[in-house]
Amino acid sequence: xxxxxxxxxxxxxxxxxxxxxxxxxxxxxxxxxxxxxxxxxxxxxxxxxxxxxxxxxxxxxxxxxxxxxxxxxxxxxxxxxxxxxxxxxxxxxxxxxxxxxxxxxxxxxxxxxxxxxxxxxxxxxxxxxxxxxxxxxxxxxxxxxxxxxxxxxxxxxxxxxxxxxxxxxxxxxxxxxxxxxxxxxxxxxxxxxxxxxxxxxxxxxxxxxxxxxxxxxxxxxxxxxxxxxxxxxxxxxxxxxxxxxxxxxxxxxxxxxxxxxxxxxxxxxxxxxxxxxxxxxxxxxxxxxxxxxxxxx
Amino acid sequence: xxxxxxxxxxxxxxxxxxxxxxxxxxxxxxxxxxxxxxxxxxxxxxxxxxxxxxxxxxxxxxxxxxxxxxxxxxxxxxxxxxxxxxxxxxxxxxxxxxxxxxxxxxxxxxxxxxxxxxxxxxxxxxxxxxxxxxxxxxxxxxxxxxxxxxxxxxxxxxxx
Numbered sequence: 001x002x003x004x005x006x007x008x009x010x011x012x013x014x015x016x017x018x019x020x021x022x023x024x025x026x027x028x029x030x031x032x033x034x035x036x037x038x039x040x041x042x043x044x045x046x047x048x049x050x051x052x053x054x055x056x057x058x059x060x061x062x063x064x065x066x067x068x069x070x071x072x073x074x075x076x077x078x079x080x081x082x083x084x085x086x087x088x089x090x091x092x093x094x095x096x097x098x099x100x101x102x103x104x105x106x107x108x109x110x111x112x113x114x115x116x117x118x119x120x121x122x123x124x125x126x127x128x129x130x131x132x133x134x135x136x137x138x139x140x141x142x143x144x145x146x147x148x149x150x151x152x153x154x155x156x157x158x159x160x161x162x163x164x165x166x167x168x169x170x171x172x173x174x175x176x177x178x179x180x181x182x183x184x185x186x187x188x189x190x191x192x193x194x195x196x197x198x199x200x201x202x203x204x205x206x207x208x209x210x211x212x213x214x215x216x217x218x219x220x221x222x223x224x225x226x227x228x229x230x231x232x233x234x235x236x237x238x239x240x241x242x243x244x245x246x247x248x249x250x251x252x253x254x255x256x257x258x259x260x261x262x263x264x265x266x267x268x269x270x271x272x273x274x275x276x277x278x279x280x281x282x283x284x285x286x287x288x289x290x291x292x293x294x295x296x297x
Numbered sequence: 298x299x300x301x302x303x304x305x306x307x308x309x310x311x312x313x314x315x316x317x318x319x320x321x322x323x324x325x326x327x328x329x330x331x332x333x334x335x336x337x338x339x340x341x342x343x344x345x346x347x348x349x350x351x352x353x354x355x356x357x358x359x360x361x362x363x364x365x366x367x368x369x370x371x372x373x374x375x376x377x378x379x380x381x382x383x384x385x386x387x388x389x390x391x392x393x394x395x396x397x398x399x400x401x402x403x404x405x406x407x408x409x410x411x412x413x414x415x416x417x418x419x420x421x422x423x424x425x426x427x428x429x430x431x432x433x434x435x436x437x438x439x440x441x442x443x444x445x446x447x448x449x450x451x452x453x454x455x456x457x
Contacts, residue, residue: 017346017384025355025377032370037420042369049363056312057364060320134319134364135330138429139414139422142366178366186421206425 043171050173057134057144057176064133124238125278126160127151131271132176141181141204143167143271148175156236158277164242164265165189165230166274181268182243183208191243192231196221199231202243202262208269211244213260218251220258228262238277303454307349310337310447311357319364328428329435334361335379335409336436336443339402342383343390344451354380367413368420375412379405395441402440406433 035041129145136142147153149172159166159179167181182189187204191213198220202211216222226246232239244262251258314337322330334357341349358373365372382405383390390401410433414424450456 017381019381021351022377022381025351026374029355029358029370029374029377032373033368033416033420036369046363046369049360053315053360053364056316057319060316063320133321135321135327136366137417137422139417139424140366144366206422 046171047173050176054173054175057132060134061132127153127276127278128273129153129159129177129276130273139185139206141167141184141187141206141208141268142170143179143181143274145169145177145179145274145276146175147276148173148177150174152278153177153276157279158237160241160275160277161266161271161273162275163267164244165237166266166268166271168236169276179274181208183211183264183268188214189237189243190231190233191228193222193246194227194229195223196226198222199233202228209263210247211262211264213246213262214257216258216260218253218255218258222246222249222258222260224249236279303456304348306450306454306456307341307345310341310450314338315357315360315364318361328431329438330432331436331439332406332409332432333439333443335376335406336402336440337447338376338380339383339405340443340447342380343387344447345456346384346387349380350384351377351380368416371413371416374416375409378412379409382408395444398444399437399440403433403437406436409433 032042036046127147129147132144132146134144136144145153153169153172155169155172157169159168165182167179167184167187169177170180171178180187181204182202183204183206185204185206189202190199191202192199198216200216201214203214205212211228213222213228224246227242228244228246230237230239230241230243242265244264246260247263248261249258250260311334314333317333318330321327338349338354338357341353354376355373358371358376359369361367361372361376362369386401390398393401407430410430414429418424
């Protein structure tokens with residue numbers, strides 16, 4: 001046995017295992033979980049620890065970045081040329097669309113002033129953030145961004161990409177921030193079906209490809225292919241951004257509500273860069289009705 | 298930890314394990330992504346129970362919680378329990394042949410996964426299938442390499 005102890009000067013049975021310590025640490029952990037989950041009290045601790053592990057998270061990006069760099073720099077000339085041509089064409093197309101949009105926007109504003117409507121569409125400002133590739137808990141749909149409170153990020157800020165709504169910031173640390181995706185099982189987003197104007201909630205399912213539209217009656221008019229956009233009723237997400245497309249409609253007379261599935265417009269499992277909508281921090285501080293985030297926001 | 302002889306080996310091994318645990322893997326490997334931090338913790342608890350124990354486990358768990366976006370205390374609780382069992386059994390585990398050690402490590406990792414997913418379930422994220430236990434299998438396969446590597450490092454740098 002003496003051979004097995006690394007240091008002969010130490011008594012073999014020095015390390016008596018203290019069950020009291022186990023109970024102590026277990027109670028401490030449980031207390032912290034309750035404080036974190038129920039009362040959101042540990043933001044400060046979390047921020048300090050997050051700053052502490054930031055260098056490590058940054059270091060992890062190196063292999064990922066190297067891969068991107070390699071694929072971008074070793075791409076052949078022909079691939080780059082085709083990509084360039086493709087982008088040019090897209091640019092032309094978008095410019096044409098934009099011209100139409102500008103005149104429509106002006107017309108819209110004029111009509112709204114005529115109707116004395118209080119809805120005002122101002123140009124929204126965005127901040128580009130990159131995803132930090134880290135391994136998160138598989139059940140939660142979360143992402144880590146390389147922008148934090150230092151860059152003006154705050155909890156509740158909506159996230160988008162070029163195709164639609166992605167989610168919202170749940171926690172802003174000094175240099176990074178954590179966001180919860182709309183497909184997280186504990187996320188709900190107030191939405192509206194464009195075709196009929198019907199309002200509903202888009203609930204996350206834990207599946208990147210599916211959202212569930214809640215509280216739609218069997219008699220309601222919902223069809224496969226309907227486009228779902230944000231309704232803006234939460235006062236947090238801007239109105240009219242694409243969220244999902246209805247993929248499955250199941251009317252079952254034995255249930256009070258229909259089962260409607262929709263596929264998110266954004267490719268949530270393939271994100272690299274996202275747009276952060278710049279909003280007023282006061283807006284996001286108090287969660288409004290409709291935008292419920294359970295769990296640690 | 299640092300004022301002991303060659304304590305930096307322990308610290309460094311934890312840092313590397315932390316990096317390996319946080320790094321994302323390709324989808325087919327991700328299911329079996331071993332919890333390297335837990336493996337390294339088990340090793341040091343068995344090899345140097347007088348230096349690495351539940352306190353270290355708890356701190357590492359908290360860092361893990363923040364890194365993985367879990368509830369604060371979730372992994373801390375699981376790692377403390379794993380450390381406790383490893384400390385309790387460290388004399389027996391040391392004598393086991395490698396394959397038998399791997400099986401014990403599998404049991405420890407399963408306990409860790411189950412504790413973590415219990416808390417997830419309570420906080421509104423119930424696991425959808427048994428896939429959440431797969432990392433324990435990956436960890437079992439990784440254990441012999443972790444063990445041999447850390448043992449060699451410990452002997453070479455005389456970490457005690």
